[in-house]
Every structure is written in C-alpha cells, then in structure tokens.
Amino acid sequence: MxxxxxxxxxxxxxxxxxxxxxxxxxxxxxxxxxxxxxxxxxxxxxxxxxxxxxxxxxxxxxxxxxxxxxxxxxxxxxxxxxxxxxxxxxxxxxxxxxxxxxxxxxxxxxxxxxxxxxxxxxxxxxxxxxxxxxxxAGLAQSGVDSPKESELRLLLVLAGLPEPRCNPRIGTADEPIGQMDLVLEEFKTIVEYDGDQHRTDPMQWSRDIARHEAAVAAGYRIIRVTHGRMKHPREIAETVHKALTDRGYRGPRPRYTNLWQTLFESRRV
Incomplete structure (x- = not known):
C-alpha cells in the first residue's frame, strides 16, 4: 500500500x-x-x-x-x-x-x-x-446540493449575471411545486442541473417531470443543463441572459473575463 x-x-x-x-x-x-x-x-x-x-x-x-x-x-x-x-x-x-x-x-x-x-x-x-x-469564502452559499450546482452557479455569477437562490422550495402552501436548483425569482427563471441520477432513476425522472410541469404552469421558465451542456459554458450564460431579458432584466450582458475563460472554458468538465 x-x-x-x-x-x-x-x-x-x-x-x-x-x-x-x-x-x-x-x-x-x-x-x-x-x-x-x-x-x-x-x-x-x-x-x-x-x-x-x-x-x-x-x-x-x-x-x-x-x-x-x-x-x-x-x-x-x-x-x-x-x-x-x-x-x-x-x-x-x-x-x-x-x-x-x-x-x-x-x-x-x-x-x-x-x-x-x-x-x-x-x-x-x-x-x-x-x-x-x-x-x-465570499462566493460560498448555503443550500447547494452538489458540486455541479456550485460550478453552474459560479458560471453565471462570475459572468456578471444575478445571483440565484440555491434549492429553494417554490409554490404556495395551497399549491406547492417543490425544490428547484437555482432560482431567479424576480424573473421567474429556474436553472436546473440534470445529473445522471435524474436520467437513470425512473422515480426521480417522474418527479422531475411533474415538478417542471407545475413550475411552467406557474409561469416559470426552466433552463436545463446536463453534463454535456456544461462543455459549452458561453451558450449556457447566453441562454440564461436571454431568458432573464425576456422577463424584464436590464442588467449587463455576460462578461467573459480571463478568469471566467480559465475556469469554465479551459478547465476539464
């Protein structure tokens, strides 16, 4: 040994x-x-x-x-x-x-x-x-469920997009929807990371479908990100930015600094 x-x-x-x-x-x-x-x-x-x-x-x-x-x-x-x-x-x-x-x-x-x-x-x-x-330490958050969620959140935040809430429960007491990964409540936008367990576990997959349908019916836009999609980080940032602007966001476009490029385009995902 x-x-x-x-x-x-x-x-x-x-x-x-x-x-x-x-x-x-x-x-x-x-x-x-x-x-x-x-x-x-x-x-x-x-x-x-x-x-x-x-x-x-x-x-x-x-x-x-x-x-x-x-x-x-x-x-x-x-x-x-x-x-x-x-x-x-x-x-x-x-x-x-x-x-x-x-x-x-x-x-x-x-x-x-x-x-x-x-x-x-x-x-x-x-x-x-x-x-x-x-x-x-300044970027750490409570409520994050997986390292990939952390990476996805940083991909957005370090590009200058608004900070999402991590794994809040959405809906109302009368009509609960469930827990979602990254939620930008002001713009009714959700970003979900779909790991392999979402695809390989039939019960999890069924729960995800029901949860997503309920969120869409409540007026949310859902952007789903897989491991493969994480290999195209700019496309994710641009997709989220467009969803936000469609719903009233007037902040800056994503900024792809040297640090951002090193972390998300050069590192292995």
Missing part, C-alpha cells in the same frame, strides 16, 4: 487505509490535510492523491504517493486528520476557484462549518492560497 507498510487481504486499500499508512511512515507529528482530508468525510473535490501530509519536522522523508509539506504551525486536527475548516484552507493552495467554492458549499451543507467560520478562517489565513480562500 505504502512502502514499509503492509496490509493483509487481497482487496484494494481504501483511502482511509492509505492515509493511515501515510501517517505511519511520516514524522510523529504528521497530520493528514488538504484535499485528502476533505475526501475522508466525503467532500470529493479534486484528487485525494498523493496523500497530503503536514509536519513541523525538518527531517527528510520521501515516500511514493505521499506529499509531505513542512509548515510553521500544524493545522487544527482530530485523530491526525485536519479539521474540515483547516483542510479546506490547505486545499485552496492546490485548486482553482471553482473547486474550493464547491468544497465550501458542500461543507456548509453537511454542517461541518458555517459561512461565517469559513470567512473568518480565510480572512486570517496567510501564505499560499490565502487570496483564493478569501475569494472562495
């Missing part, structure tokens, strides 16, 4: 087992941190490997599959794993803006951190990744 550490059995070691092995071959103060520490409680953003390990020890340790970082102060941790807040801060040094925002949204949804805690941590941070952490 890791040179110098052996596991019994023929099954592939889990990430938790590989992280434990990395700790065993690292200095005595080692802490699992960064993207790896985010994956352990289920926040699967970026790649968990190599296993990220932090230490204050100055000695040399080189192990395949382990990235050992020497830090002035170890991150807050529990049982040799960085706390979610500390892991997120460390991960900001490895990722672009989209993934830290998605991770922050996910941690908030899991109630591992609050937006205020992330903001305070980012404000007090220093060193590599601190500027990105502050930007990501």
């Amino acid at each position: 890791t040179r110098g550490v052996y596991a019994t059995g023929s099954e592939e070691p889990t990430l938790t087992e590989r992280a434990a092995a990395a700790v065993l071959v690292s200095p005595a103060d080692a802490v699992i941190t960064g993207v790896t520490a985010l994956w352990l409680p289920g926040v699967e953003i970026g790649s968990p490997e190599p296993i990220r390990v932090a230490t204050e020890t100055a000695g040399q340790t080189v192990r395949s599959g382990v990235r050992l970082s020497r830090v002035r102060c170890l991150p807050d941790s529990r049982r040799r794993i960085a706390t979610p807040q500390a892991a997120w801060l460390a991960a900001c040094a490895d990722l672009d803006l989209v993934d830290p925002v998605a991770a922050a949204d996910w941690l908030i949804r899991l109630r591992r951190v609050t937006p205020a805690e992330l903001g305070a941590a980012a404000t007090s941070a220093s060193g590599r990744g601190c500027r990105l952490a502050r930007s990501a």
Whole structure:
C-alpha cells in the first residue's frame, strides 16, 4: 500500500487505509490535510492523491504517493486528520476557484462549518492560497446540493449575471411545486442541473417531470443543463441572459473575463 507498510487481504486499500499508512511512515507529528482530508468525510473535490501530509519536522522523508509539506504551525486536527475548516484552507493552495467554492458549499451543507467560520478562517489565513480562500469564502452559499450546482452557479455569477437562490422550495402552501436548483425569482427563471441520477432513476425522472410541469404552469421558465451542456459554458450564460431579458432584466450582458475563460472554458468538465 505504502512502502514499509503492509496490509493483509487481497482487496484494494481504501483511502482511509492509505492515509493511515501515510501517517505511519511520516514524522510523529504528521497530520493528514488538504484535499485528502476533505475526501475522508466525503467532500470529493479534486484528487485525494498523493496523500497530503503536514509536519513541523525538518527531517527528510520521501515516500511514493505521499506529499509531505513542512509548515510553521500544524493545522487544527482530530485523530491526525485536519479539521474540515483547516483542510479546506490547505486545499485552496492546490485548486482553482471553482473547486474550493464547491468544497465550501458542500461543507456548509453537511454542517461541518458555517459561512461565517469559513470567512473568518480565510480572512486570517496567510501564505499560499490565502487570496483564493478569501475569494472562495465570499462566493460560498448555503443550500447547494452538489458540486455541479456550485460550478453552474459560479458560471453565471462570475459572468456578471444575478445571483440565484440555491434549492429553494417554490409554490404556495395551497399549491406547492417543490425544490428547484437555482432560482431567479424576480424573473421567474429556474436553472436546473440534470445529473445522471435524474436520467437513470425512473422515480426521480417522474418527479422531475411533474415538478417542471407545475413550475411552467406557474409561469416559470426552466433552463436545463446536463453534463454535456456544461462543455459549452458561453451558450449556457447566453441562454440564461436571454431568458432573464425576456422577463424584464436590464442588467449587463455576460462578461467573459480571463478568469471566467480559465475556469469554465479551459478547465476539464
């Protein structure tokens, strides 16, 4: 599994087992941190490997599959794993803006951190990744259900379009419609991300159809985005902008800055 550490059995070691092995071959103060520490409680953003390990020890340790970082102060941790807040801060040094925002949204949804805690941590941070952490904390939202929803929301917001509400329930007490992904209530416009579970789960598919029909009957415009459509981010932004202007929006057209192009046209989707 890791040179110098052996596991019994023929099954592939889990990430938790590989992280434990990395700790065993690292200095005595080692802490699992960064993207790896985010994956352990289920926040699967970026790649968990190599296993990220932090230490204050100055000695040399080189192990395949382990990235050992020497830090002035170890991150807050529990049982040799960085706390979610500390892991997120460390991960900001490895990722672009989209993934830290998605991770922050996910941690908030899991109630591992609050937006205020992330903001305070980012404000007090220093060193590599601190500027990105502050930007990501400012963009994080509660109520987001998936990393793809986070990416879709950022695609719109960073192009200068209005900020949607995330997963609100629409309708009235007498005629409830249900929960929708991204809602721009002022313009009666909904943007939905349809992941594979919407297509492969017949019950989910049926619920989606009924929910969408009810929303359209109530006067909403629904724009549906699939994984394939995410490969054409400008088309999504232009479609949403047209839907908004058709319903009274008088704000600016989408702006495709260098940052936007890097995040949504150059990155893999």
